[in-house]
Ligand SMILES: Nc1ncnc2c1ncn2[C@@H]1O[C@H](COP(=O)(O)OP(=O)(O)OP(=O)(O)O)[C@@H](O)[C@H]1O
């Protein structure tokens with residue numbers, strides 16, 4: 097187990113525009129970090145640089161205080177779980193899981209012991225003699241995890257390890273990963289596209305976009321105080337609603353395009369008339385009542401747990417989430433309210449205000 | 451309806467196999483036909499009397515065993531050397547990015563464009579000062595040179611078919627790049643290696659032009675050239691020639707029997723999600 101320090105790391109694939117720019121990140125010993133971001137933002141690239149599979153163009157990466165830029169993957173003592181699982185097809189499950197130990201010439205008794213412990217933890221005892229092709233997707237995924245945990249490495253890297261599983265299995269494995277981490281306490285970096293995985297697993301989430309870190313913080317930090325429009329829109333599902341407006345310093349409110357005012361409680365220091373974007377999460381939108389703004393219903397999506405309403409507000413798409421099984425039909429109009437303490441304000445550059 | 455379809459399918463395959471194997475059957479037939487019946491019963495499917503006299507003669511009284519041994523040496527050496535070289539080159543082409551990669555591939559392709567006959571004279575000129583004419587080594591060198599490019603593309607495509615994740619996983623598990631190649635990639639490429647070895651072996655086994663032009667003495671001749679010795683100025687001894695031909699088929703058949711279990715694809719099943 098170890099800390100991981102990433103200092104001013106950049107990556108450009110020969111001749112192309114940089115994929116990662118100036119990445120700075122300090123990961124504490126035993127911390128569970130989740131990397132999120134849209135496809136192509138460089139998450140896998142960052143992970144592969146930490147693993148040693150990709151050269152580092154600029155900056156340094158240190159594992160356990162030791163700079164590893166020039167170390168081969170095998171000298172870095174990290175384990176990685178691939179999205180494709182990457183099981184060795186010609187080896188049995190047991191051979192797959194013990195390959196790293198055998199490479200290190202671990203005594204047979206120790207190998208057997210660790211295999212036994214890992215396979216029990218993952219419920220793989222019955223499959224040890226099988227080849228990967230005779231396993232289901234979920235079992236293969238477990239073997240891939242098992243291959244990592246028999247080693248007790250300095251850090252675990254996960255590149256979307258659950259994305260090939262169905263929803264139920266994913267939920268189950270998510271809980272197991274959480275348990276494994278609690279048990280092993282190993283420093284982990286986990287890449288995912290799944291909101292729920294990110295929120296439930298992470299000690300801290302790193303949100304990336306266009307090769308740049310947008311925000312680092314606890315899951316609730318990112319949810320409650322997104323640093324900019326990108327993070328605000330990326331975290332949470334369905335995504336946050338945005339409305340363009342102007343700051344009215346006199347009224348201490350945001351004027352929307354139809355001149356209606358949304359009062360803001362916080363102290364805000366902005367020149368009068370500057371352009372702002374107001375954000376509000378669908379789950380915080382109030383429906384019905386007298387006040388508020390008029391909106392038309394476009395589409396009603398029942399999810400069982402609640403209803404996602406696709407609205408049209410001042411000609412902008414706008415979503416509301418309600419657990420009230422109110423009978424609403426398309427074309428109907430409804431009043432929406434946005435609680436002042438739930439509003440997020442972003443300036444002209446898209447950065448959070450206050 | 452389905453049954454008729456299946457039947458037609460089987461029948462079509464059967465017809466094709468009969469068509470493809472008929473020359474081989476004729477070869478065998480002639481090799482066991484006594485000389486006095488060869489012309490009188492020329493078009494019968496099977497002679498009224500069979501004999502192994504031709505085989506006995508070829509094995510005991512001709513140079514054929516010598517030709518056979520030479521062919522075996524040349525073909526095995528060629529298959530081994532060409533596949534080894536092509537394996538390494540194919541791996542590099544498949545896995546590494548390096549300057550001039552496209553040029554190298556292009557040049558490999560260019561070597562495949564010339565009819566061999568065009569190259570016989572220059573190659574003879576090149577080999578003769580080196581003392582490599584009329585030598586099996588010289589023949590192996592030439593065969594390897596001509597077979598490596600295609601074998602290389604063949605091996606490259608087999609390596610391309612193996613996910614990179616596998617060797618990366620091995621490297622993270624603590625293997626060196628070469629270790630990952632040897633322990634993970636190589637075992638998975640066995641079908642490819644078998645196919646390549648088989649391809650190169652048969653190419654060398656049946657090669658005629660260079661064997662004819664570069665080898666001048668009987669002791670160094672390979673069997674395709676040796677077969678010609680059954681053609682004399684006045685007659686062709688078909689019985690003996692066919693017997694030699696049948697014997698020449700044996701190693702090729704044995705060889706494919708040996709490697710056929712690797713030719714069956716599907717060794718990588720289960721590596722990735724699939
Ligand atoms: N070998 C390469 N050569 C050139 N560009 C590459 C190479 N590998 C990746 N890239 C580029 O780098 C960028 C980041 O890729 P990366 O795989 O890290 O994205 P990602 O965040 O993991 O995306 P995803 O969520 O889809 O897995 C992409 O724009 C990709 O096109």
Ligand SMILES: [Mg+2]
Nearest residue numbers: 139140141255
């Ligand atoms: Mg990725």
